[in-house]
Amino acid sequence: MIYLQLFWTYLKIGLFCFGGGYAMISLIQDEVVDNHAWLTNAEFTDIVAISQMTPGPIGINSATYIGYTVTGSVIGSVIATVAVCLPSFIIILLIAKAYQKFNSNPYVAGAFLGLRPATVGLIASAALLLMNKENFIDYKSIILFVSAFVLTKFCKVHPILMIVLAGISGLFLY
Amino acid sequence: MNPYWQIFCTFTKIGAFTIGGGYAMLPLIKKDVVEQKKWIDPTEFVDIVAISQSLPGVFAVNLSVLTGYQLKGNKGSIVAALGTILPSFFIILLIAAFFRHFNENVYVMKMFNAIRPAVVALIAVPVFSTAKGIGINLKTVIIPITAALLIWIWGVSPVYIVLVAAAGGLIYGKAKSKLVS
Structure with missing residues (x-):
């Protein structure tokens, strides 16, 4: 039963992927290319490319795309997408309840004292990891990066407007 | 306006512009939910990021479920997650069904060549404001x-x-x- 297989596979991906996005790619590839042969490696690479060019995280995008491709119906998309979200949904709701109840607890408060500065480091590492050859293809990329940084940080341009502006400038620059 | 509808609309807008992975959602949530609407305070926001990062699953979903929960409990988390997922769901469905060669379109490629480094800058900005925010x-x-x-x-x-x-x-x-x- 293909729907059940899809559901089970994406439930596993949702449950065992730590670290989000790019850490997820290899596990997804393992499941859908190697284990189930739902896609070829080339098709999988296409999905990664499409995910980077469309809104939404790769975990969701690949679920929606593969769900449709494998079953030929929207139901497959819905099942895979729901399955990949379900584990984090349940875990988070439990954690969120605990956070509201325990965030005045001295131990929990202490833990967050250490977590907060580390989180700043995590966000910084995300930006650093993205400074790669795929995202920075030439000197124009660096100009775009600096302009976007200055415009959003100092001129308070809204991030969404910034993405739209960058897209339009790309039509002229490339 | 109905608070659930408000949460849903805000997260749909954020979901539609989360380009290049879950971290791209951070500047959007920070701007809309923390700075403009002031639904959660900056320290709470850092805590939510810390928790989302340490749990399994899709980072963007974790982030929206937690934020939604802080705002309006169980129902809030469901509408926030739905809002985040729906734009990408429909766009990917359209691409899977009709535009398989979307990523080879020359205009799309031009726009994304410029959007990618800009998104990296968008992720770098909250590093500094968050560092300042938590002292x-x-x-x-x-x-x-x-x-x-x-x-x-x-x-x-x-x-x-x-x-x-x-x-x-x-x-x-x-x-x-x-x-x-």
Whole structure:
């Protein structure tokens, strides 16, 4: 039963992927290319490319795309997408309840004292990891990066407007 | 306006512009939910990021479920997650069904060549504002720098960073409370 297989596979991906996005790619590839042969490696690479060019995280995008491709119906998309979200949904709701109840607890408060500065480091590492050859293809990329940084940080341009502006400038620059 | 509808609309807008992975959602949530609407305060926001990062699953979903929960409990988390997912769901469905060669379109390629470095800048901006927001000083700045370098250069999993940071905070908190008492 293909729907059940899809559901089970994406439930596993949702449950065992730590670290989000790019850490997820290899596990997804393992499941859908190697284990189930739902896609070829080339098709999988296409999905990664499409995910980077469309809104939404790769975990969701690949679920929606593969769900449709494998079953030929929207139901497959819905099942895979729901399955990949379900584990984090349940875990988070439990954690969120605990956070509201325990965030005045001295131990929990202490833990967050250490977590907060580390989180700043995590966000910084995300930006650093993205400074790669795929995202920075030439000197124009660096100009775009600096302009976007200055415009959003100092001129308070809204991030969404910034993405739209960058897209339009790309039509002229490339 | 109905609060659930408000949450849904805000997260749909955020979901539609989360380009290039879950971290691209951070500047959008920070701008709309924290700075403009003031639904959650900046420290709460950092806590939500810390928790989302240390749990399994899709980072963007974790982030929206937690934010939604802080706003309006169980129902809030469901509408926030739906809002985040729906734009990408429909766009990918359209591409899977009709535009398989979307990524080879020359205009799409031109736009994304420029959008990618801009998104990296959008993710870099909250690093500095968040550091300021949680009161990082010259002494504590060593923590985010070490964490970032460990992940960036040595490929350490963020999960370990979170565990070590939490344990460190716990010990520090305990030592401090002993000193006071």
